[in-house]
Amino acid sequence: MLEVKNVVFAYPDQNTPWNFHFSVEPGQCIAIHGASGSGKSTLMNLLAGFLQPKSGDILWQGKSIRNHAPWQRPMTSVFQEHNLFEHLSVETNIGLGIHPGLKLTQEDRQAIERGLQKVGLGEFGMRLPGDLSGGQRQRVALLRAILRQQPLLLLDEPLTGLDSDAGDILRQLLLEQKANGTLMVLASHDKEDRRILADSACNL
Incomplete structure (x- = not known):
């Protein structure tokens, strides 16, 4: 509680x-x-x-x-500003939420891939945040928060x-x-x- x-x-x-x-x-x-x-x-x-x-x-x-x-x-947070690292790919941004040192397991990488597919961004993993719309960036931020578990x-x-x-x-x-x-x-x-x-x- x-x-x-x-x-x-x-x-x-x-x-x-x-x-x-x-x-x-x-x-x-x-x-x-x-x-x-x-x-x-x-x-x-x-x-x-x-x-x-x-x-x-x-x-x-x-x-x-x-x-x-x-x-x-x-806890983890999703704020209005998205808080994505502009110089890192979508996959890396999400991975940092799971492990700050990016020591990701195969299961972690699969979870990122499945999550991107689920939010309609399956082909966007290697793109930079600057290449995304505001709504797409928000989807990445929310997925990162959820995958932190x-x-x-x-x-x-x-x-x-x-x-x-x-x-x-x-x-x-x-x-x-x-x-x-x-x-x-x-x-x-x-x-x-x-x-x-x-x-x-x-x-x-």
């Missing part, structure tokens, strides 16, 4: 701090909903460890991860820029991850994404 217990945060020029409080079970998805500036991306950065709260706690399976570095947390997945507008067919493919992929026990925190303006993927909501 992920527990966010009265996590308080404010930027230096912010008069009223945010206070986040909710919990989610494995295999469930909570939708974080609110207007622009309501704190959705800030919450994602707090969960990922890129920001530190003023007070409160973040627990995973009953143990605090508040002071853990981002790479020590049992972390129990918690943070999704900040994960299907932005995708056409309806690609969106349907990735929603199905995320539903499969939920069925396998992955816990998801979803920030999305898209009502359809929230309707299909979320089991509960946290309105900011």
Whole structure:
């Protein structure tokens, strides 16, 4: 279970701090909903460890991860910026998500190949991110996150820029991850994404 217990945060020029409080079970998805500036991306950065709260706690399976570095947390993130390495191929970008030293097994390489086929990018493995559209880059980023096989997945507008067919493919992929026990925190303006993927909501 992920527990966010009265996590308080404010930027230096912010008069009223945010206070986040909710919990989610494995295999469930909570939708974080609110207007622009309501704190959705800030919450994602707090969960990922890129920001530190003023007070409160973040627990995973009953143990605090508040002071853990981002790479020590049992989660992976898909943010709006894709965060792909521009000078590396699609396959290498995904491989780095699986193993930072690219010490990939044959099974890992096969998983990358199958995953690219599944998201409609089977012929794109050797291309550079700059050769892809925004929607294609987002598919690569989401596939990389899923293949890391972390129990918690943070999704900040994960299907932005995708056409309806690609969106349907990735929603199905995320539903499969939920069925396998992955816990998801979803920030999305898209009502359809929230309707299909979320089991509960946290309105900011």
